[in-house]
Amino acid sequence: MFEDAELGHSVSKAEYARKSIVLRDALLEAQYALKESRKYPVIVLIGGVEGGGRGETVNALTSWMDPRHVEVNGIGEASDEEMERPRFWRFWRSLPAKGKIGIFFGSWYTWPIVNSVMDLKKPHWARLERRVGEINRFERMLADEGALILKFWFHLSKKAQRKRLKELKTNSLTAWRVTQKDEDFFKRYDRFVEVSSHVLGETSHAHAPWIIVEGTDRRYRELAVAQELLDALKSRAERGVGTPAAPATPDPGPDVDSERTVLSELDLTKKVPKAKYESELEKWQGRLALLTRHKRFRDHSVVAVFEGNDAAGKGGAIRRLTGAVDARMVRVIPVAAPNDEEKAQPYLWRFWRQLPRHGHIAVFDRSWYGRVLVERVEGFCSTWDWQRAYSEINDFEEEMTGHGTVVVKFWLAISKQEQLTRFKERAAVSFKSFKITDEDWRNRKKWDAYSGAVCDMVTHTSTSRAPWTLVEANDKYYARIKVLKTLYERLDSVLG
Amino acid sequence: MFEDAELGHSVSKAEYARKSIVLRDALLEAQYALKESRKYPVIVLIGGVEGGGRGETVNALTSWMDPRHVEVNGIGEASDEEMERPRFWRFWRSLPAKGKIGIFFGSWYTWPIVNSVMDLKKPHWARLERRVGEINRFERMLADEGALILKFWFHLSKKAQRKRLKELKTNSLTAWRVTQKDEDFFKRYDRFVEVSSHVLGETSHAHAPWIIVEGTDRRYRELAVAQELLDALKSRAERGVGTPAAPATPDPGPDVDSERTVLSELDLTKKVPKAKYESELEKWQGRLALLTRHKRFRDHSVVAVFEGNDAAGKGGAIRRLTGAVDARMVRVIPVAAPNDEEKAQPYLWRFWRQLPRHGHIAVFDRSWYGRVLVERVEGFCSTWDWQRAYSEINDFEEEMTGHGTVVVKFWLAISKQEQLTRFKERAAVSFKSFKITDEDWRNRKKWDAYSGAVCDMVTHTSTSRAPWTLVEANDKYYARIKVLKTLYERLDSVLG
Numbered sequence: 001m002f003e004d005a006e007l008g009h010s011v012s013k014a015e016y017a018r019k020s021i022v023l024r025d026a027l028l029e030a031q032y033a034l035k036e037s038r039k040y041p042v043i044v045l046i047g048g049v050e051g052g053g054r055g056e057t058v059n060a061l062t063s064w065m066d067p068r069h070v071e072v073n074g075i076g077e078a079s080d081e082e083m084e085r086p087r088f089w090r091f092w093r094s095l096p097a098k099g100k101i102g103i104f105f106g107s108w109y110t111w112p113i114v115n116s117v118m119d120l121k122k123p124h125w126a127r128l129e130r131r132v133g134e135i136n137r138f139e140r141m142l143a144d145e146g147a148l149i150l151k152f153w154f155h156l157s158k159k160a161q162r163k164r165l166k167e168l169k170t171n172s173l174t175a176w177r178v179t180q181k182d183e184d185f186f187k188r189y190d191r192f193v194e195v196s197s198h199v200l201g202e203t204s205h206a207h208a209p210w211i212i213v214e215g216t217d218r219r220y221r222e223l224a225v226a227q228e229l230l231d232a233l234k235s236r237a238e239r240g241v242g243t244p245a246a247p248a249t250p251d252p253g254p255d256v257d258s259e260r261t262v263l264s265e266l267d268l269t270k271k272v273p274k275a276k277y278e279s280e281l282e283k284w285q286g287r288l289a290l291l292t293r294h295k296r297f298r299d300h301s302v303v304a305v306f307e308g309n310d311a312a313g314k315g316g317a318i319r320r321l322t323g324a325v326d327a328r329m330v331r332v333i334p335v336a337a338p339n340d341e342e343k344a345q346p347y348l349w350r351f352w353r354q355l356p357r358h359g360h361i362a363v364f365d366r367s368w369y370g371r372v373l374v375e376r377v378e379g380f381c382s383t384w385d386w387q388r389a390y391s392e393i394n395d396f397e398e399e400m401t402g403h404g405t406v407v408v409k410f411w412l413a414i415s416k417q418e419q420l421t422r423f424k425e426r427a428a429v430s431f432k433s434f435k436i437t438d439e440d441w442r443n444r445k446k447w448d449a450y451s452g453a454v455c456d457m458v459t460h461t462s463t464s465r466a467p468w469t470l471v472e473a474n475d476k477y478y479a480r481i482k483v484l485k486t487l488y489e490r491l492d493s494v495l496g
Numbered sequence: 497m498f499e500d501a502e503l504g505h506s507v508s509k510a511e512y513a514r515k516s517i518v519l520r521d522a523l524l525e526a527q528y529a530l531k532e533s534r535k536y537p538v539i540v541l542i543g544g545v546e547g548g549g550r551g552e553t554v555n556a557l558t559s560w561m562d563p564r565h566v567e568v569n570g571i572g573e574a575s576d577e578e579m580e581r582p583r584f585w586r587f588w589r590s591l592p593a594k595g596k597i598g599i600f601f602g603s604w605y606t607w608p609i610v611n612s613v614m615d616l617k618k619p620h621w622a623r624l625e626r627r628v629g630e631i632n633r634f635e636r637m638l639a640d641e642g643a644l645i646l647k648f649w650f651h652l653s654k655k656a657q658r659k660r661l662k663e664l665k666t667n668s669l670t671a672w673r674v675t676q677k678d679e680d681f682f683k684r685y686d687r688f689v690e691v692s693s694h695v696l697g698e699t700s701h702a703h704a705p706w707i708i709v710e711g712t713d714r715r716y717r718e719l720a721v722a723q724e725l726l727d728a729l730k731s732r733a734e735r736g737v738g739t740p741a742a743p744a745t746p747d748p749g750p751d752v753d754s755e756r757t758v759l760s761e762l763d764l765t766k767k768v769p770k771a772k773y774e775s776e777l778e779k780w781q782g783r784l785a786l787l788t789r790h791k792r793f794r795d796h797s798v799v800a801v802f803e804g805n806d807a808a809g810k811g812g813a814i815r816r817l818t819g820a821v822d823a824r825m826v827r828v829i830p831v832a833a834p835n836d837e838e839k840a841q842p843y844l845w846r847f848w849r850q851l852p853r854h855g856h857i858a859v860f861d862r863s864w865y866g867r868v869l870v871e872r873v874e875g876f877c878s879t880w881d882w883q884r885a886y887s888e889i890n891d892f893e894e895e896m897t898g899h900g901t902v903v904v905k906f907w908l909a910i911s912k913q914e915q916l917t918r919f920k921e922r923a924a925v926s927f928k929s930f931k932i933t934d935e936d937w938r939n940r941k942k943w944d945a946y947s948g949a950v951c952d953m954v955t956h957t958s959t960s961r962a963p964w965t966l967v968e969a970n971d972k973y974y975a976r977i978k979v980l981k982t983l984y985e986r987l988d989s990v991l992g
């Protein structure tokens with residue numbers, strides 16, 4: 001969910017100066033068009049981590065636009081007036097009228113998330129789910145009534161947030177801004193990320209998308225928010241009002257600084273030397289073998305998903321995994337195009353069939369992610385189909401994790417150059433040549449399209465309960481060890 | 497929710513014979529067309545109360561159609577195979593393929609509802625809500641994947657169910673069918689109705705509607721189900737696959753025996769003589785006055801909604817209510833067409849503004865129900881707008897009741913003849929003539945359209961937490977007493 005927002009996106013001073021002038025003009029113009037038309041209200045929610053630049057961004061937005069038609073609502077503790085009314089009353093009071101922009105700094109998300117994070121024991125998921133249902137119905141209604149809704153989430157990695165709090169505290173001018181509450185809250189950073197990524201995943205819809213913005217760089221986040229707001233205003237003005245929005249995917253993230261992606265940031269030079277590989281392999285295979293004999297594994301199961309570039313070494317990595325455990329408890333499911341029986345069912349059906357019993361491991365060599373990778377890129381399904389698949393897949397995996405299944409997902413990444421080398425090698429070595437087909441060469445031509453699809457996939461389906469692990473796979477040894485180690489650690493954290 | 501299914505709908509032997517022949521032919525034909533096209537699966541859920549005729553209806557359906565392409569799935573306790581997989585695994589196993597019809601006798605609704613009803617203490621709403629969310633996403637996905645989904649709920653009134661269980665028990669051939677579990681369950685009839693009406697309300701969508709069928713008469717329920725299934729198959733065949741279903745209202749109920757409605761069944765001859773009226777008025781006003789001074793009322797509030805035919809006596813009934821309580825705690829909100837400020841907001845906005853604080857009573861003289869009454873009938877909003885309003889209104893009222901507000905809703909019903917008498921009287925008496933306008937006469941011409949809208953409104957928005965009270969109002973005295981008494985009893989049950 002937040003992977004893309006931990007890459008250190010930034011914008012240079014010069015670029016900021018150049019772009020912000022154009023943006024400000026365009027935003028002001030769009031705002032006046034909105035005001036003149038009086039056709040719909042714009043609701044902008046600002047949420048995210050402390051120190052992620054929420055306040056500064058709100059200030060920037062209001063200074064860039066005509067403040068007479070922007071209303072900022074800070075949502076703190078409820079007043080006694082508000083306490084005596086139903087929960088949403090305070091938000092209804094502050095809804096912007098048609099033609100206006102209402103910015104909610106803190107919103108209907110604030111207390112459900114904070115309460116879940118601060119609950120003494122573990123987050124009360126059932127209650128949270130209830131709030132999420134109410135929020136979804138509320139926003140659906142607002143959108144059906146014509147509102148344009150944008151939700152920004154400002155994210156900082158744990159490290160970045162620690163640094164930010166420290167900076168604020170050591171500067172005497174800003175130290176007052178860091179309260180004891182902020183510090184208590186920071187202690188629960190991991191749970192905060194778990195809860196908020198869950199909530200964001202369940203509440204991001206085409207009619208009210210979440211846009212995740214990395215909060216470290218002021219220039220980046222201002223441009224990102226302004227650009228998203230402008231795009232939304234423009235496309236809404238074109239689309240008109242009154243027609244229900246088509247179901248579609250949440251926004252894949254700001255386009256500002258799009259050079260930097262979760263794939264481009266991988267260090268593909270990572271290596272494990274052969275000698276070390278052999279001892280490491282033995283170590284992790286042994287540990288994994290022991291773990292699968294753990295008494296508690298009888299109440300759990302494992303679903304391991306392997307996706308990756310062609311020739312990235314999925315097969316080899318899978319064999320090192322199956323080699324570690326009792327053959328009766330593991331099953332490898334190679335996934336190719338669906339057969340006729342499978343085509344007569346929803347696309348997830350063939351994967352549901354293969355879910356393992358307790359005490360068992362199912363290894364998917366390619367998986368349901370075909371929907372948002374090959375089917376998307378090759379046009380085997382409609383845009384609408386692959387866009388709705390993100391949340392369907394999240395639901396599917398949540399069914400599993402909710403039942404005690406450990407879901408591990410690997411993307412094995414190699415460089416385009418490394419792929420070429422391997423393709424050529426495969427073609428040359430006769431016993432490997434069955435592994436290389438015309439299709440592989442065709443896919444290679446769509447390298448960039450596939451890369452984009454992978455980044456979207458990670459953003460939308462890497463959840464705290466079923467995260468993606470990106471594996472640097474130019475070195476096969478390194479990749480195999482990382483896979484085994486990751487699987488061991490995930491399983492250990494559940495059984496231990 | 498279940499009002500229409502407690503009216504004693506029935507079909508005569510002759511009518512059944514005549515209609516069933518036609519229906520069987522048409523159903524078989526539609527089934528073959530479905531099978532040939534192989535374009536989508538049909539999923540039929542059968543739920544409802546014990547003794548409501550679920551089994552018999554399933555048998556009738558399968559005997560009417562080609563059983564080779566109908567699969568019946570009985571869902572009982574989970575097997576150990578199923579227990580070791582996520583909750584929905586067993587249903588995925590049984591999904592019908594494209595071209596087939598799968599009947600689920602018991603379904604993904606069964607256990608969430610049963611568990612909620614049988615919980616020792618009060619139903620665990622938060623957990624139930626979570627299940628409801630999962631179900632909604634599951635059905636949404638199935639529908640998006642092309643499935644045609646129909647959900648039938650067989651209802652019996654408490655009295656009818658008691659009678660039915662007794663009949664089964666006294667007949668030695670059927671006594672075995674009534675288990676101790678059934679009897680235990682029947683003891684919780686009221687809670688069962690509360691839980692199931694909530695679940696049905698939250699899960700009825702155009703792409704997977706609930707159709708509520710009265711279960712007392714075998715012929716009625718068989719025709720009703722067969723007719724609904726046929727209509728759905730036909731309209732789906734026309735619409736084609738692949739386009740997402742437009743958001744729309746749940747089905748307003750079977751058209752078989754539509755002469756009998758919640759309005760037609762009211763006994764409008766009910767009367768209270770003047771002398772008795774005066775003592776009763778004093779009694780209920782006095783009780784109500786005491787109740788509003790109750791200490792616990794400081795943590796609650798009342799929202800009273802008055803709707804009714806023109807000239808049904810809303811104003812008079814409201815005055816008897818306000819006359820009973822301290823003027824500082826009650827406020828009457830007359831609702832006319834929205835002003836400009838209100839038009840610039842979602843239609844519920846002007847009602848949210850008026851929600852009372854704790855210890856206060858808000859009386860709405862007409863209300864948000866205008867959306868599904870006058871706005872629907874007069875075409876002031878689009879079909880899509882008023883259809884989605886049912887669930888929006890239910891959400892709105894649930895926000896209130898969840899907060900401790902007592903929501904009472906009155907429909908004051910008079911006969912068409914009585915209305916005419918009152919119109920003429922008003923026109924003749926000079927000080928009353930302001931009360932009768934051209935619009936009243938115009939509305940009167942649409943009597944049947946309004947009646948239909950009222951019945952749909954009651955079916956979709958009479959929930960266990962915010963039920964409608966239909967008030968026989970040909971006699972004003974009777975109506976006023978019924979209003980006061982109902983309000984007293986609802987408030988007493990919350991405070992007492």
